[in-house]
Amino acid sequence: MTLNILTVGRHSPEIEKTFGTTGEWAGNILPKSWDIQIINYLGNPFISDDNAEVWVIAGSTSSVSESSVWMNTLIKQTSLLVKMQIPVLGICFGYNCCPLPWVER
Numbered sequence: 485m486t487l488n489i490l491t492v493g494r495h496s497p498e499i500e501k502t503f504g505t506t507g508e509w510a511g512n513i514l515p516k517s518w519d520i521q522i523i524n525y526l527g528n529p530f531i532s533d534d535n536a537e538v539w540v541i542a543g544s545t546s547s548v549s550e551s552s553v554w555m556n557t558l559i560k561q562t563s564l565l566v567k568m569q570i571p572v573l574g575i576c577f578g579y580n581c582c583p584l585p586w587v588e589r
Contacts, residue, residue: 485518488536492525492544492558492577506542529554531561538571541578548580555581 491506503509507522514520521536531539541562548555563583565572574582 485515486521486535486537487514487518487540488521488523488538489540489542490523490525490531490578491542493546495543496545525558526554529557531558531565536570538573539565541572541574541581543576543578546577548577559583 489506489510494500495505504512510520510522541558546555559581562572562581566583572582574580
């Protein structure tokens with residue numbers, strides 16, 4: 485399994501103290517046989533179809549109601565992954581970036 489986890493900013497210090505960074509918790513709970521890539525979207529705002537079988541878009545301290553340029557780009561790129569039939573799981577903030585079939589963005 486090839487899994488890309490897209491981070492969109494850091495977690496709060498309390499969350500990181502308790503659970504660790506995204507890479508730390510993912511490495512602890514997911515099977516060791518999986519190829520897991522942690523990608524910092526804010527450092528490189530581009531999603532590619534690099535053969536990942538599944539994408540996870542993590543939560544963020546940002547809010548989609550802020551409607552910034554990078555968020556609009558993320559929503560468009562996530563839509564492309566879905567059109568390519570690549571599974572995408574959005575968690576909290578990430579869910580709000582996932583295209584819904586009944587909503588035109």
